[in-house]
Amino acid sequence: MKLLNIVSSGYRATIEEQDDTVVWISLAMRNAGAEMDLLLQGSAVNYPVRGQSVAPVAFGGRVQRNAPDVHAQISSFLSNGSAVYAVREDLDERALDHRDLLQEVQIIGRGELPSLLKGYEQVWHW
């Protein structure tokens, strides 16, 4: 089965979970043999932007180690032959320069989505 996971909600619970939980479960399923690609839209199109980082959060004297690194998650997802798409209109709306994205990310217009989605047996919208 070929699956497309659509991530629309960027940075959801990333501090508490140390990563994006949808990208995490996508990586875990792919490592278990799933044939899967990712489509980033809405605020999640920021994930492939290079140069982002998160400082560890601290409450009182408790400093939390291992801050999330969603950019590295996307890099890891791409490293095994899976595709990552980002919606052009959502990038442009946020004035994100396409040249700042991970090179392997494929930019796709909203009007091209129907033909993209046709290529998958299941599409999960998170």
Place this chain on the structure above:
Amino acid sequence: MNSETLTFVLMDAPFESSRTVTALRVIDESVRRGFNVNIFAYEGAVLLPFRHQQQHPNAVHGRDAAEEDHPLPREWIAAMMGAAAQNGIEFHWVNCGLCVDERGAGDAIEGVQRGTPADLWKLASASCNTLVVPTA
């Protein structure tokens, strides 16, 4: 009897979002129509079948606990499990194991299984379709 299987992925914690009730109604209808059903509870949704959910009185409503009859998702899930069993329908509720651990939610009602993303993949692969109901 419908021999097809549907998989649902739930993500919201109980008592927080109407999406969960809507999803459970869709799941209930699926059981009524004879579909085998898999549910993979991810993140806060692992607390939906938490065994220690309790009804409470509601002074604003002027009712004691029995009169109030506060909804408990664990009872709804148990009821759907019972209905499925009575009708020979497969009903699998799988809680994401790591999500359970970080919430201390291990004490679930009878019949709830612990699983991994690999289990979700297997369940979805054997289903005619999958519906994800994510946290917003």
